[in-house]
Amino acid sequence: MNIPANEKLVLALPKGRILKEVMPLVHHVGIHPEPAFDDDSSRQLRFSTNIENVDIIRVRSFDVATFVAFGAAHLGVAGNDVLMEFDFPEIYAPLDLDIGHCRISVAEPTELVEGDDPATWSSVRVATKYPAITAKHFAARGVQAECIKLNGAMELAPTLGLCRRIVDLVSSGATLTANNLVEIEVITEVTSRLAVNRAAWKTRPAEINDWIARFRDAVETKSKAA
Amino acid sequence: MDATNDNASKALLPAGMNDTLPPHAAYEASVVEKIMTCFGGHGYERVKPPLLEFEENLLRGPGAAMANQTFRLMDPVSQRMMGLRADITPQVARIATTRLSGAPRPLRLSYAGQILRVKGTQLRADRQFGQVGVELIGADSPVADAEIILMAASALTNLGVSNMSVDLCLPTLVPAVCRDLGLDDAMETHIRAALDGKDAAGITELGTKIGDDNATLFNNLLAATGPVADTITALDALELGRAATEALAPLKAVVSVLQADAPDLVLTADVVENRGWEYHTGVTFTFFTRGVRGELGAGGRYGTSASGGDGDGDSDNEDGIEPATGLTLFMDTLLRAIPAGDTSRRIYLPSGTPRVQGDELRAAGWVTVPALGPASGDTDDDATEAARLGCDHIMVDGKPQPLKLAD
Numbered sequence: 073m074n075i076p077a078n079e080k081l082v083l084a085l086p087k088g089r090i091l092k093e094v095m096p097l098v099h100h101v102g103i104h105p106e107p108a109f110d111d112d113s114s115r116q117l118r119f120s121t122n123i124e125n126v127d128i129i130r131v132r133s134f135d136v137a138t139f140v141a142f143g144a145a146h147l148g149v150a151g152n153d154v155l156m157e158f159d160f161p162e163i164y165a166p167l168d169l170d171i172g173h174c175r176i177s178v179a180e181p182t183e184l185v186e187g188d189d190p191a192t193w194s195s196v197r198v199a200t201k202y203p204a205i206t207a208k209h210f211a212a213r214g215v216q217a218e219c220i221k222l223n224g225a226m227e228l229a230p231t232l233g234l235c236r237r238i239v240d241l242v243s244s245g246a247t248l249t250a251n252n253l254v255e256i257e258v259i260t261e262v263t264s265r266l267a268v269n270r271a272a273w274k275t276r277p278a279e280i281n282d283w284i285a286r287f288r289d290a291v292e293t294k295s296k297a298a
Numbered sequence: 299m300d301a302t303n304d305n306a307s308k309a310l311l312p313a314g315m316n317d318t319l320p321p322h323a324a325y326e327a328s329v330v331e332k333i334m335t336c337f338g339g340h341g342y343e344r345v346k347p348p349l350l351e352f353e354e355n356l357l358r359g360p361g362a363a364m365a366n367q368t369f370r371l372m373d374p375v376s377q378r379m380m381g382l383r384a385d386i387t388p389q390v391a392r393i394a395t396t397r398l399s400g401a402p403r404p405l406r407l408s409y410a411g412q413i414l415r416v417k418g419t420q421l422r423a424d425r426q427f428g429q430v431g432v433e434l435i436g437a438d439s440p441v442a443d444a445e446i447i448l449m450a451a452s453a454l455t456n457l458g459v460s461n462m463s464v465d466l467c468l469p470t471l472v473p474a475v476c477r478d479l480g481l482d483d484a485m486e487t488h489i490r491a492a493l494d495g496k497d498a499a500g501i502t503e504l505g506t507k508i509g510d511d512n513a514t515l516f517n518n519l520l521a522a523t524g525p526v527a528d529t530i531t532a533l534d535a536l537e538l539g540r541a542a543t544e545a546l547a548p549l550k551a552v553v554s555v556l557q558a559d560a561p562d563l564v565l566t567a568d569v570v571e572n573r574g575w576e577y578h579t580g581v582t583f584t585f586f587t588r589g590v591r592g593e594l595g596a597g598g599r600y601g602t603s604a605s606g607g608d609g610d611g612d613s614d615n616e617d618g619i620e621p622a623t624g625l626t627l628f629m630d631t632l633l634r635a636i637p638a639g640d641t642s643r644r645i646y647l648p649s650g651t652p653r654v655q656g657d658e659l660r661a662a663g664w665v666t667v668p669a670l671g672p673a674s675g676d677t678d679d680d681a682t683e684a685a686r687l688g689c690d691h692i693m694v695d696g697k698p699q700p701l702k703l704a705d
Contacts, residue, residue, distance in 0.1 A: 079589075141420060143591050155495070160420060161573055166520065168499030265499065274465045275588040277524040277566045 081126045081272075081279065084140060084148035086133035090264055093171040094149050100290035101283065103128070137163060137267065146272040147283060153241060153262045157202045164273060165265040166284055170291050172264035174243040176205060178257040181230050184237075185254050190215075199229035200239040209239070209259050227251035314418045314425030325639035326428065326629060329457060330410050333430050333627065336453040340445075342408035342432045347389035349382060349412075356381040359603020359619075361388030363576040367415040384415045386429050387624055391602040394435040395620065403436030403620075421592040428629030431595075435602060438621040440551035443581050443599060446625045447556060450585060450595060451563055454627075458637045461588035463564040466526065466552065467598070469575035469582060470545045475519070478539025479512055489516060493570040496520055520570050526553055529567035548599075552581045580623075590635040597625030645691040645698055646684030655696060664691075664698070 083103070085091060098105075104122040108114040109130070119128045129145060134154055139145040141160035153176050155165055178198075180188075195216040200206045203219035210217035222229065226240040227247055241262065242248060242255055266287050273280045311317070318326060334344065350371075357365045369382040383389060386409050394405055410430040418425050432449070434442050447464060454462055472493060476486040485508060492500030498517050505513030515536065522532035530553065533546060549567070556563060575582050575598065582598025601619040644665045647656055649672040656666050667687050669680070684692045684701055691698045 152497075152499070161494075162420060164496035166496045166498050168502070263499070265497075268496070271586055271591065271593075273523065274566055274568070274584070274586045275461070275463050277528075281524045281528075 079125075081147065081276075081283075082139075082145040083126060083128050084136045084145035085128060085130050086136050086149060086151075086264075087130055088133065090133065090149065090151070090172045091130070094169065094264065097169060097171070097287060097290045097294070098128075100293065101286040134158075140267045140269050143269045143271055146269050146276075146280070148267040149264050150267045151262050151264050152260070153202065153205070155265060155267065156260065157204050159204065162270045164268045164270055166268060167266040167287055167291065169264045169266055169287065170295060172262065174241050174262045176202060176239060176259045176262060177242045177255045178209075178237060178239050178259065179227075179242070179248050179253040179255050180237045182252055182254050185256065196237055197235040198237045198239050199226050199235050201226065201241075202239055205259060206239040227253060312425075314415075314423055316424065316426075321639060322633075326633060328639070329633065329636070330428065330430055330629065332457060333453050334408060334410055336456065337408040337430075337432050337449070340406070340449050342406040342434075345390060345393055345407050345409055346411070347383070347386065347393060347409070350380045351383065351389065351392075352376075353379040353381040355392060356383065356388065358392075359388065360391050360577045360600050361385070361603075364388070364415075367417065369414055369416060382414050383411075384413055385626075386411055386413060386431065387433060387600075387626060388603075390431075390433045390624070391435070391600075391622060394433065394622070395602045404442065405435040406432065407435070408432045422628075422630060424630055429626050430629060431597070431624060431626035433622055433624035435622040436620050437623070440548055440555055440581075443548075443552045443583075443623050444555040444559065446597060446623055447552075447583055448560055448563075450597075450625050450627065451560065454585065454594065454632075457632075459587055459594065459632075459635050462594075463566055463586050463588075464556075465571075465584045465586060466549060466565060466567045467571040467575060467582045467584070468545065468549045468567075468569045468580070469572050469578050469598075470580060471519070471542060471549075471569045472516075472572065474541040474545035475515070475538065477541045479508070479515075481508060481512075490572050493520060494573050496523070496570070516570075523568045523570070524566060526565035526567045529569065533569065548580050579621075583625075585627075587635045590631065592631040593628060594632050594635055595625055595627035597623065599623045643691065644689045645693060646680065646687060646689040646701075647693050648680040651693050655693065659693075659698070 085094060102123070103126055105119045105128050106121065108116045109119045109128065117129060121128055129139065131139060133150060136148040136150040137154045137158050137160060140148040140150070141158070141162045149169065151172055152165065155163060193215045195218060196210060197218045197220065198206050199220045199222050201221070201223060203221050206219050207217045220229070220235055226238040229235050229238055230253060231251060238253070239259065245255055248255055266284065268280060268284070338344065353370060357368065364384040367384040370379055371382070373380045390407050390409055394407065398405060408431065410428065412426055413429050414426050432446060434446060451462065451464065472490060473486060476489065488504060489501070492504065493516065498520060501513050501516045501520065518532070518536055522529045530550065538546065553565065556565060574596065578598045578600050580599030582596070584596045585594040587594060600622055602622050603619065643663065644667060645659060647666050647668040649669040651668065656668065659666050667689055669683065681692055681701060690701050692701050
């Protein structure tokens with residue numbers, strides 16, 4: 073079985089919040105997707121660009137990592153939350169794009185904070201989109217984390233008695249406050265990274281290095297302007 | 299309905315296990331033999347280690363890296379724990395330091411066999427696959443490293459692998475740089491973790507602990523990844539300490555031999571890669587080809603472990619660790635990277651074909667498929683039968699004829 077050599081370079085971009093922040097960088101490196109990319113009513117998933125050799129795909133942020141890990145996309149933009157969660161050995165993240173700033177934090181109901189001594193825990197139940205990061209974080213201090221995987225609306229879990237603690241992305245903290253939760257610990261700061269497939273970097277080094285350099289230039293130009 | 303379900307459930311294999319069917323099984327075997335013939339032609343003699351060994355011997359020295367990938371079982375006879383090999387290199391290294399300790403050096407050995415691993419990886423769900431490889435034991439020169447790389451490159455080219463590139467790594471460099479900078483083991487672990495993911499931002503963050511200049515140095519090493527000429531230029535421009543400069547010398551030497559002997563071989567270099575090189579002590583290499591996921595093969599320089607404790611008492615090297623370099627080709631990935639096998643020249647022998655004609659055809663390289671009884675009459679039925687059995691030729695009046703299918 074011979075997989076055809078995928079000569080076109082595929083750039084995977086995350087849908088949603090990060091997309092708006094990343095597009096100025098993508099334009100700065102000289103990639104301009106076809107008009108359908110900005111057309112919200114379009115059902116298209118793969119887009120050609122002004123550069124014949126480069127295509128863009130738009131997928132969910134967790135899927136960016138998967139596409140890049142398997143070499144289906146050669147480059148991608150993914151938060152280090154996603155990269156840490158999967159810890160794919162096939163992904164390199166050589167560049168911090170300095171966008172999508174937020175953090176992964178542990179939060180719990182306000183009334184729980186008083187009278188709780190974390191040193192006495194042997195296990196905790198946590199609702200999260202990040203079971204691997206959560207388990208690793210608590211394991212490092214000798215606590216088993218029983219993770220309940222949710223894909224959204226984590227903040228509901230404590231109020232409805234699903235569990236008492238959550239691990240989630242926090243940017244302003246407004247959602248937590250609105251749900252009577254307190255951020256008690258930051259696990260890690262999050263920014264978006266340029267992700268590169270390992271085999272692509274090894275087999276097309278000059279091309280990939282050139283794109284990394286262009287993105288680096290875009291990030292530096294933007295930070296100087298700010 | 300029940301019968302179908304019954305058969306279907308019988309077909310289920312444990313995760314990562316596969317039946318290889320015709321024609322792939324025969325093709326894989328022929329590819330293995332071609333590679334082994336190439337290795338044999340270069341003076342690498344074949345050894346065949348067993349599937350099971352005592353755990354403590356299997357996981358010693360170079361085998362330690364495979365400890366968590368090794369299936370264990372208890373030997374009911376000796377009551378000792380055994381391991382099922384997850385990698386053949388440590389076995390060959392053991393053979394070299396024990397039973398073949400008296401054989402003249404450099405010792406060139408080759409092997410082909412199946413291995414079993416506890417878990418599949420992201421790119422390779424298979425838990426059992428074939429390894430074909432060589433070990434060159436008792437030689438410490440860059441020429442030895444280059445010999446293996448060039449031999450593997452020519453074996454792969456002969457098999458029809460195109461767009462091949464070789465990635466050279468140097469897992470000894472980062473520890474040497476850390477020594478030069480006086481960084482402790484714990485910090486080295488943090489640095490390696492970030493470098494393994496090529497996480498430049500992670501290294502920059504560590505700058506608060508190791509100094510921004512040092513962080514920049516590691517990021518410059520990271521950025522030197524690329525075509526080998528660019529890497530060497532970039533590394534030459536860096537101010538490296540004594541240990542790092544020493545560690546770098548073997549890489550440069552191997553590169554210059556390769557560039558002189560095989561100017562067309564595409565070489566890349568990555569001096570910060572550590573994953574997969576846990577027991578290596580010098581230049582390592584990985585074979586890639588464009589468009590195929592995963593590695594075709596990998597190998598590099600290591601030290602065979604001292605064999606003390608094997609109890610045979612016959613070794614002169616019981617305290618010594620010998621320099622060695624080796625290569626393993628991964629058959630599962632390799633088979634995806636080469637053109638499909640030639641399945642033509644399969645001929646149907648209708649009932650009554652004289653036995654001697656079949657012998658002649660087989661001697662000439664044909665695959666013969668004889669009828670087990672007379673077809674129901676005319677040649678058309680034979681032709682239909684031939685097509686049904688996947689033949690592309692049929693014997694007619696003592697001569698092979700291409701099969702023409704009726705429209």
